[in-house]
Amino acid sequence: MVDIRYGPREPVEEGEVVTEENVFDHYDEPQGFFPGQVVADLTVSTFLLAIVVVLAYAVPAPLTEPMDISTTVYVPRPEWFFFFLDQWLLYFPGAALIAVGDVIIPGLFVILLLAIPWLDKEPAYSPARRPFVTVVGLLVITVIVLNMLLALLRIVNFTGGTPAG
Amino acid sequence: MIARTTARIRGWGRDLMDWMEERTGIVSLTEKLLYEPTPARGRWLYTLGSATLFLITLQFLTGILLLFYYVPTTDNAWDSIHYIMTQAYFGRLIRGMHFWSANLLLFVIGLHMVRTFLSGSYKAPREMNWVVGVFLILIVTIMAFSGYALRWDQEGFWAWEVGAMISSYTPLIGSWVITTLLGGDTAGPATLSRVFALHVWLLPAVLAPLIGVHLYLLRKHGEFGATFEYSERLAALRKRRQMEETFGSVEEDGQVADAGDHSQEG
Incomplete structure (x- = not known):
């Protein structure tokens, strides 16, 4: 079966000496990438997708008049x-x-x-x-x-x- | 009967997984990727990277769909986009998604960079991931700018023209840069071909492997997170330092090993 490695369970293991070298070796409170982080990532992505779809319908992508190279007065607006x-x-x-x-x-x-x-x-x-x-x-x-x-x-x-x- | 059938199907599944594992290592790789420890406290803060990846993926997908109708010639570019917006099935939705996800992408990638900067996640051994990230931000910005010109409308064209003119002031290589961007001395059909090649082929071809390198380095060194992911370990470190200052060095079991002040040993 799947060997789930969440990392050490305790912030500081029994008998461990925390030094400058190993203090950032593992998190106080680790979680498995799946499902912990994956669920958060999917939630945000779904939210972004909804925003993009709503904007795509509510505010259509712009398209001004066709390019006219003879124009001398057009002032372009930067993005x-x-x-x-x-x-x-x-x-x-x-x-x-x-x-x-x-x-x-x-x-x-x-x-x-x-x-x-x-x-x-x-x-x-x-x-x-x-x-x-x-x-x-x-x-x-x-x-x-x-x-x-x-x-x-x-x-x-x-x-x-x-x-x- | 049902139990025997279920057991047999399970056996087949296990055999199939073993067969795949033996030949590709896919099962152990998937386990390694899925069950790697990640920081839990600031999990929402670390979604900015995956949000960036999601929006880039959306850019690729909607961009490919737009290519079904977009025609990169000066005579047809604007008309083809107008057709996408007014006639093609879901054209307005797909182009709108491409446009808005590009804008959101630039915003989210900026937030991702600020978060990385403030948490100091670029420090050793993660320096190269920061460097790759800076190149990714530059490429995404150029892609957004070149996409603006592909519309071949007044706004997009003249913005590209102004950008190209500004780049012509680059010391030493200015004239080469503007000739490359315009495809000649003045803007014309060659300009659109250049912009199209840049936006659809060259930049994505550089972007995709760099994203791969960015992700590889992330998994190699792990997500650093922020200091609040290590607050209890940092507290333990501070406590040990205080004990050392008071009693001398401290061994693993917490015993005082070398007391500077021997009177402390009692």
């Missing part, structure tokens, strides 16, 4: 996930600075993202115990969200050119 970069461009006016604002800085940001595991030297995992990394991370998230909101406001209030959508 929401590029709102940040769209807003970011405003801080770097002129052709010379476009590369800095939308290529070099985002490129460096991606390199920093990739390097995070090696830059974060704090041995602790809890966000409260590594305040520098946590504060920097939350500041970056705040800057991104604020710029997205600023871009959204600008786009919603935009009156020039052909209205998008």
Whole structure:
């Protein structure tokens, strides 16, 4: 029959010495991936599927008029996930600075993202115990969200050119 | 009679499982994958990864269905999407699901990344899973952007044009990047072919194996979870440290082994 391995039953086994090396070896309260995590995953996926189906009917996917390359006044609206970069461009006016604002800085940001595991030297995992990394991370998230909101406001209030959508 | 038949069917089932196990190892692999220990306390928090996987799967499935009608030529692209939306069976639903699951995917993948960052789950030995995850987020974003252009409507086309123009300012390789994205000096039929190849073939071909690597690394090192999954073990560690500070080193059975202050031994 199936050998169900939930891992050690007790957070600290009888006679076990918890050290810095083994403290994260197993969870206080483990569960088998099946059914514990699978049920939670399926519940969330079902919920997402319902949202997607309802949205698909309630708010149909957009399709504006056919592409016309001769247009000179059309002002395209970026997708929401590029709102940040769209807003970011405003801080770097002129052709010379476009590369800095939308290529070099985002490129460096991606390199920093990739390097995070090696830059974060704090041995602790809890966000409260590594305040520098946590504060920097939350500041970056705040800057991104604020710029997205600023871009959204600008786009919603935009009156020039052909209205998008 | 019924008991004998049931026993015989069970025997056949067992024989079949043994036969499969001997040849493929599928039974032991399934057991290993299904019954692996996972953290229980924050189980809902850890559904963000599986939600991302679910939405990507939905993208693949609805994308394949859209390919039955979508025509990647400048003359027919817009018309084929209009046909999908107005004439094709469930076309509006399938395209709507593709569109909304793409938007939800970007949102959920962002939350997944923030959760991983805040819980410090990228620390050793899970660094490479973080790196693969960053590449996955980049690929998904480019896929979403290229999908925008495939509509070949005013909004999608000009957004792609602006994006391509911005990328032309990339130092040293700018001119090569814009020529590659547009398929020439100006936007035209070659542009749509490039965007289509990127969105439907190249990016998914990179994305799928990277997801496999991401999942393999997750199962190899296990889900870290968050520190509250280890709070009792961390408390035990703190207690041991305090005892060591007071009495010296402590052996497995909790006995004081090397008391710095011998007067403590009594």
